[in-house]
Amino acid sequence: MAERLSDIAIQRELGNLTGWSRRGDAITKTFQFRNFLTGIGFVSAVAKAADAADHHPDIDIRYTKIVCMLSTHSAGGITQKDLDMARQIDRVQEKTG
Numbered sequence: 001m002a003e004r005l006s007d008i009a010i011q012r013e014l015g016n017l018t019g020w021s022r023r024g025d026a027i028t029k030t031f032q033f034r035n036f037l038t039g040i041g042f043v044s045a046v047a048k049a050a051d052a053a054d055h056h057p058d059i060d061i062r063y064t065k066i067v068c069m070l071s072t073h074s075a076g077g078i079t080q081k082d083l084d085m086a087r088q089i090d091r092v093q094e095k096t097g
Helices: 009-016 038-054 080-096
Strands: 019-021 026-032 058-062 066-071
Touching: 009 019, 026 080, 038 058, 038 066, 038 080, 066 080
Parallel strands: none
Antiparallel strands: 019 026, 026 066, 058 066
């Protein structure tokens, strides 16, 4: 099982992740797309990456705005798995955005 990170470790890592912020025991980022289908393509690509990593974000779809939230529920907070998945999601956005 993944271990929860300290507050300092989380803040340090978030400094290297553009647009990601902490909300309680999760990290979150809002992505904006030019149209609905582009956003859905992003969500599909994120789903494939998440399945491959066996670590799944909560995803909220609001027309052209997609919010991704990551937390390791089994650890009760933010772990390295969340930060690694955030980086993967950013790479997906670079390809689809």
